[in-house]
Amino acid sequence: MTRKELAKGSPLSWQETKQKASHVRKHGLKQFINIYNKTKDTRSPALKWGDEIEYMIIALDQSAKTAHVSLRSNEILESLQREEIENPETARFLWRPEYGAYMVEGTPGKPYSGVLKDLLTVEPCMIQRRKEIQKYLKSNEIAVTLTSYPRLACPFFSEPPLPQESSSSKSTFFPDMAINHMYPRYRAITFNTRERRGDDYHIRIPVMKDQLTRNSITEVFEFEEEEVEETLTESIPNFVCYDSVDGMGYCCLQVTFQAFNMDEARTLYDQLAPICPILLALTAASPVHRGFLTGTDCRWNIISQCVDCRTKEERGLEPLSRDRFIIPKSRYDSISAYISNEGSRYVKLLILMYNDVPVVLNDHYLLELLEAGVEEPIARHIAHLFVRDPLVLFSEKVDQEDEKEIDHFDNIQSTNWQTVRLKLPLPDTDVGWRVEFRPCEVQITDFENAAFVCFIALLTRIILSYKLNFLIPISKVDENMKRSQEKDAIKNCKFYFNSNPFDSDSDEVTEMTINEIINGKDGYFSGLIPLVESFLNATEIEAETHQRLHDYLRLISGRASGELQTAASWIRSFVRSHPSYKFDSQVTEEITYDLITAINQLEQGTRKEPLLYGY
Amino acid sequence: MGKLQIPCCIPQTSDTMWSFLLCIKQVSGKQTNINHIKESQHTVIVVKMSVYLFTENMLDYPEVKKNVSHTPEKELEEFLKLTLQSKQELDGLKAEHYVHLIPKAIKINEEERSTLKISAKLFMNVPNEMKIYKAFNEALQSLGFEKFDAAVVAWPHPKEQLFEVWPVAENLVDDGLVSCLGVSDVETQTFVLLHEKSRLKPEIVQINLEACCVVPPELASFARANDIQLLTHNDPKELLPKKTIEEIAKSTGCNWLKEFSLDWAVRYQALVKCRGVLKAKGYVIKLVKD
Numbered sequence: 001m002t003r004k005e006l007a008k009g010s011p012l013s014w015q016e017t018k019q020k021a022s023h024v025r026k027h028g029l030k031q032f033i034n035i036y037n038k039t040k041d042t043r044s045p046a047l048k049w050g051d052e053i054e055y056m057i058i059a060l061d062q063s064a065k066t067a068h069v070s071l072r073s074n075e076i077l078e079s080l081q082r083e084e085i086e087n088p089e090t091a092r093f094l095w096r097p098e099y100g101a102y103m104v105e106g107t108p109g110k111p112y113s114g115v116l117k118d119l120l121t122v123e124p125c126m127i128q129r130r131k132e133i134q135k136y137l138k139s140n141e142i143a144v145t146l147t148s149y150p151r152l153a154c155p156f157f158s159e160p161p162l163p164q165e166s167s168s169s170k171s172t173f174f175p176d177m178a179i180n181h182m183y184p185r186y187r188a189i190t191f192n193t194r195e196r197r198g199d200d201y202h203i204r205i206p207v208m209k210d211q212l213t214r215n216s217i218t219e220v221f222e223f224e225e226e227e228v229e230e231t232l233t234e235s236i237p238n239f240v241c242y243d244s245v246d247g248m249g250y251c252c253l254q255v256t257f258q259a260f261n262m263d264e265a266r267t268l269y270d271q272l273a274p275i276c277p278i279l280l281a282l283t284a285a286s287p288v289h290r291g292f293l294t295g296t297d298c299r300w301n302i303i304s305q306c307v308d309c310r311t312k313e314e315r316g317l318e319p320l321s322r323d324r325f326i327i328p329k330s331r332y333d334s335i336s337a338y339i340s341n342e343g344s345r346y347v348k349l350l351i352l353m354y355n356d357v358p359v360v361l362n363d364h365y366l367l368e369l370l371e372a373g374v375e376e377p378i379a380r381h382i383a384h385l386f387v388r389d390p391l392v393l394f395s396e397k398v399d400q401e402d403e404k405e406i407d408h409f410d411n412i413q414s415t416n417w418q419t420v421r422l423k424l425p426l427p428d429t430d431v432g433w434r435v436e437f438r439p440c441e442v443q444i445t446d447f448e449n450a451a452f453v454c455f456i457a458l459l460t461r462i463i464l465s466y467k468l469n470f471l472i473p474i475s476k477v478d479e480n481m482k483r484s485q486e487k488d489a490i491k492n493c494k495f496y497f498n499s500n501p502f503d504s505d506s507d508e509v510t511e512m513t514i515n516e517i518i519n520g521k522d523g524y525f526s527g528l529i530p531l532v533e534s535f536l537n538a539t540e541i542e543a544e545t546h547q548r549l550h551d552y553l554r555l556i557s558g559r560a561s562g563e564l565q566t567a568a569s570w571i572r573s574f575v576r577s578h579p580s581y582k583f584d585s586q587v588t589e590e591i592t593y594d595l596i597t598a599i600n601q602l603e604q605g606t607r608k609e610p611l612l613y614g615y
Numbered sequence: 616m617g618k619l620q621i622p623c624c625i626p627q628t629s630d631t632m633w634s635f636l637l638c639i640k641q642v643s644g645k646q647t648n649i650n651h652i653k654e655s656q657h658t659v660i661v662v663k664m665s666v667y668l669f670t671e672n673m674l675d676y677p678e679v680k681k682n683v684s685h686t687p688e689k690e691l692e693e694f695l696k697l698t699l700q701s702k703q704e705l706d707g708l709k710a711e712h713y714v715h716l717i718p719k720a721i722k723i724n725e726e727e728r729s730t731l732k733i734s735a736k737l738f739m740n741v742p743n744e745m746k747i748y749k750a751f752n753e754a755l756q757s758l759g760f761e762k763f764d765a766a767v768v769a770w771p772h773p774k775e776q777l778f779e780v781w782p783v784a785e786n787l788v789d790d791g792l793v794s795c796l797g798v799s800d801v802e803t804q805t806f807v808l809l810h811e812k813s814r815l816k817p818e819i820v821q822i823n824l825e826a827c828c829v830v831p832p833e834l835a836s837f838a839r840a841n842d843i844q845l846l847t848h849n850d851p852k853e854l855l856p857k858k859t860i861e862e863i864a865k866s867t868g869c870n871w872l873k874e875f876s877l878d879w880a881v882r883y884q885a886l887v888k889c890r891g892v893l894k895a896k897g898y899v900i901k902l903v904k905d
Contacts, residue, residue, distance in 0.1 A: 045730060046889035114890040260890065465893035466680050502680035520684070530684035537687070537849045538893060539886055540734065543822060543830045546847045550824070 009394040011188040014195040020398060021389040027400055028408035029365055032382055032424075033372040035406060039425040040262055044432030047114025048258045051453045052107045053126065054098055054251035054442055055133060055143045058596055059159035062140075066589045067596040068159040069102035069149055070141050074182045077104060079136040084109070093129050099248035101180045102158065104133060104143070111258070112457075116536075119457065120545045123450035130446060130603075142600050145449065147251050147299055147441040147567075148286030150592045153178075153242065169244035170194055173290070178249070188392040189415075190245040193309045196389060203247070203305040204239035206295040208287075208487065210576070211583040213238065240290040247306025250286065250299040253440040253449055255456050256423070258432050264464070265433035266340035266377070269422050270351070271463045273335050274470045274497070275456075276419040276439040277480035281489045281514055282559055283452055285441040285567035293575060293585045297568035298441060298485035307332040307417065309391060325360045331388050332417040334481050336474060339377040339422070344504035347469055351377075354473040359384050385416045419481075444567055445603045447613075451552035458532045458549075465535060468501040472509045488569060490514045491562055499525040518560035529553050529560075558614055565611045573611075574598065665713040668698050672721070673897045687850050691880075691898060692859050699867040709871035713878070716900035720759035721885070731894060734765035735883040736799070736821075738854040742772045744780040746879045751787055754881040754899040763883070765819055767797035771852040774805040778812060785815040797821060799848055803834040810841065821848045854880055860902070878903040 012020070059070040077095055084091035091109040098105045106129040112118050133143040151157045153173035162175040168191040169176065179186045194201075207213060215238065259265035284297035296302070308330035313323040320326065329336065337355045341348065361383035369379035390411045397407045413421075423434040437456055443449045462468060476496035483493040494511035499521075501507070512521065520527025532553065536546055558564035565573070575581055578591045587595075601607035608615065673679050673694060682693045698716065723731070737750050751766055768784060770777050777798070787793040797819025798806065810816050820838060822830065824847045838845040855877040864872035878901040885895040 047891060115888065116891045461891045461893075464890075466674060466683065468680075500681075502683075503677040505677075526681065526684035534684045534690075535893070537847065538683075538884060538896060539891070540821065540846045540848060540884075543824065543835075543845045543847045546824060547830065 008183060009396040011184045012393045012395055012398075014192045017192060017390060017393045018196070020393055023398070024390045024393060024408045024411055025365070025386050027402055028410075028412050029368060029382070029386060030402040031400070031406045031409040033369065033374065034403055035409070035424050035427055036374055036378070037372070038427045039433075042425045042432050043261050044258050044425075044430070045260070046258075047260075048111035049114075049457060050108050050111045050256055051122070051126070051449070052105055052254040052256070053129065053145060053449060054253075055104045055106065055130070055145055056100070056149055056251055057102050057104065057133075057137065058142050058144055058149075059138070060140050060142065060593065060597070065593045067593040068157055068161075069100065069152075069178070070138075070159045071101040071162075071178065072138075072141075073097060073101055073104050073180065076133065076136045080104070080106075080132065093125075093132060097180050097183050097186075098251075099180060099186050099245075101178055102149075103180070103249065103251065106133070116461075116539060117542050117545050119454045120542075120548055122453055123446055123548075126446040126450055142596075144596060144599055144603070145251060145253075145442045145444060145446075146285070146596070146599060148289060149249070150288040150571075150587045150595065151291045151589070152249055152289070153246055154291045166244070167191075169246060171244035171246060173242070174244055174246035174249075178246075184394075185392050186248075189248075189307075192391050193245050193307060196309045196311065196391070198311050201243045201305065201308075203242040203302065205242070205289050205292075205302060207238040207240055207585050208293040208295050208572075209238070210293065210585045213583075213585040240292045240294065242290070242302060242306055245306050247299070247303040250303060251442045252299070252438070253283070253442040253452065254436060254438050255440075255453050256434050256436045257457070257460055258434045260432075262433050263340070263342050265422060265435050267342050268435045268460055268463065269335075269420050270338040270340045271468065271470050272420050272435065272437055272460070273338070273474075274472050274477050274480070275459065276334060276437070277477065277484035277495060278497075278514060278517055279437075279452070279456065280439040280441070280481070281484035281493070281495075282518070282556065282566065283439075283441040283443060284485070284489065284569075285443060285571070287487065287568040287572045288575065288587050291587050293572060293587060295487050296485050297487050297489065297566065300439065300481070301485055303417075304330045304332045309389070324362075325387060327360050327387060328358055331415060334419040334478060336384060337377075337380065338471065338474070339381045341375060341377055343467075343469065346505045346507075347471070350469075350471050350507065354471055356473045356475050357478065360387055362387055381422070386412055388412060388416060391415050441567070444599050444612075447551075448555065448567075451555045454549060454552050455532070455556055458535065459528065462531050462535045466502065466531070467504065468531075469504065469507060470498050470501050471507070472496050472498055476509065487572075490560065490566060497525075515561045519557055529557050555613065564614055567612070570609070570612050571595065665715060666710040667715045667717055670694075670698050670716060670718050670897060672718070672895045674893060674895060687882075688854055688859065691855060692863060694898070695855075695863050695900075696867055699863065699869055699872070709869075710875070710904070712904055714872070714875055714900075714902040716898060716902075717757045718883075718897040718899060720757065721895055722759070728760075730887055730889065731885045732764045732888045733760060733883065733885045734767070735763045735881050736767040736769060736848075736850070738769050738850070738877070738880045738882070739772075740853065740855075740877045742770070742776055742780060744783040747780060747783045748786060750879045750881050750899070750901070751792055753901075754883060755792060757899055758883065762792050762794060764794045765797060766793040766795075767799055767819055767821055769799045769850060769854075771800040774801065777801065777805065777809060781809065781813050785813065788815050795819065797844070797846075799823075799850070800852065803831055803837070806834065807837055810837075810843075816841075817843070819844045819846060821846045823848055823850070825849055855900075872902075874905050875902040876905055877901075 057070040057073055058067050060067050077097055080095040084094055093109050094107045096105045108125050130143060158178055162177045164175050166176045168187045179190060259268055280298055280300060286299045287293060287297050310327050311323055312318045313320050314327045316326045336357055336359045338351045361380060365386050366379055366383040369382055400408055419439045421436040423436060425432045440452060480495045483489055486493060494513055496509055497512045497517050498507045499510050518528050520530050559566055574595055575587055575591055580590055598607060602609055678697055679694050682690050735754055739746055784796050795818040798817050799821035806820050820843055835845060857876055860875060861873050864870055880898055880900045882898050884893060886893055
């Protein structure tokens, strides 16, 4: 698995970037056509796959009882990356920076193989990665895999504490220095997204109303001595706000699979798309935002709004004059169309019918792609991605040789953040067609992360082995995405799902609970876990592997049935049962300290939590 | 999709019947030739004493897939019901000696074959050394493979007999039909003894995790020390008991089936090794009249 190299070059100003937008798109398209024609028949006989985990570095102060994000990730990264710089071929892990200056991303050095026995190597690899980070931490620092730092963008949430200087983001809450500054990309995206957008963000996250929650939430900022007050009447729920791209300071868990060929990649892309909201609900781990318990358990919609670069015209709030299109979705959102061309006649018909949301695309680009011989669903997919402007452009990368370089294509491709992503082969390497699965929230322990990662890997195997069809209308997938992020979605919501994925000639889209989808509904749907179990039996897998996979499946089964809590509901109950919690929805420094300490203990195994794990 | 009645100058024993059947694969006769018949799912050939039911790859039957999460015995029961449900073909037909369930030959080229791990498992209600060789051989012939990469013999039978029949299993390897041998449902001691005594040692041992929950530590260490694959299965002691056959007979209306029992069954699957994808799965079954 190769990773995009993050340039440390010199980004152009927003004005210059905007001026070059057509240039980037024009050449990006040529670059795509070039790669496509070279690699459309690429075959990769072996499955290679891998996970990506994002960590937060937290500085604990035992006497003050505070837990703040530690802004040392660049220092730590320098040490971590030594291994891969010195021995790129044998590096055990690969490390990359992320948006927050307190975040670090780690992937296995070599991809996992397609031999089912190797599923047993996923968790040890994750455990080793965490140990590796710990080598370079100070004695008061820990690395946690927590999707949402509870007091992100609250006053003095970092170590060292920062002045509220935010020329990049124009944020009232998130200081610039909390963004990774060594890699200009992040600052540039932050600034440019806001510039392009033109108006302020109004990202409102509903506060969870508890017994003593006030009707107005007043945010006071000591360093600015400014009071930002949100006063709302009783009938409207209270909100906490984000006002910039700082939503990218969340951590997530991603899995990427290499497919046998382009057709298989497209099949996986399509079949995994309706699975995204299911996994998002199961991995829900972010109920606390900006120091408050909220009505959402997940980060997806928040980030979606934070990275929304659409102008008012594009959002349909003003008549189109400068901009060309009304664009229905943020560039960070779930997919808008299925793209495969495989399967029975019935499935092909379904795809036509189920692509039922408006997909805005550039007709000229579509024509150019079709004329270059690109298959229509892919052409439409690319023409849709290319509706966006580049958000950052490095001066060193402006002029390219389209036959040899791919940065312009990559620029647009990598700033369309969707629930699943189709990745092209890298010409002249053995890296083939791949699909990235992106909705999961990262879990507290490596056991859980390994469980979900292996489950997803096994889902892809049963989709391919049994030729399953999970397609439902895209509009219903979008509806599922909304529902999956609600507080306690597993208990309270039903999700659209094809309860007859076995037939190539019929389907049955109904609403089922996560429990029914995962564990089955008698006489109705076998359930994803029973399907996976029987696959494991059919492949006569090694006993040792099977036992561990049993543990993983038991965890997921418990989360789905509600017997075990999701990370989000556990965090919420932790807060609410904390001795100093005042039933006012506020998550104070002290509660945050205790929460993060508890999370660390859970990860280390020194604290037991039957509600989360069953033991 | 009809009955192909073959004139009675046909040899009567099952063995030569088999090769005869395979020969007529090449012949295109009348308006329905054997290949054409084999194309469709629920096709039946009646040849004198026996009924031959042709089936496809189990992974291609939606109704079977719906049941894929059930136990192997349930899955097989559903599969058999489905195969027999083409009542038209079977109306008025009955077998006198045998009922064969034969999967359609699986076409794969050399290149693809090397990517697959094709394994088979033999179930016998009454163990018998002749059956061991015959079953695997017939399975290979109907599937069109040269050899099985692994052949496991399910042995929920008395352990003494296992040592007696094992040499036949070794012949399978000698004759190039099987690459490695395995056994399931035996106790650790029995397996260790078999490993010691046999000329060609078993390289696979299967245990039922549902039955024993934890991998027996002695077996695990023995397997590790001797490079033996310790795999899991969830097959019952009796895959196709008489009761099930009677139930199938009743629900499909093929009442004559009540008088038959399982002679042997070979379950096969083809797994794409380096991708972890199942390519094919099915059963070759022989039922015999009581």
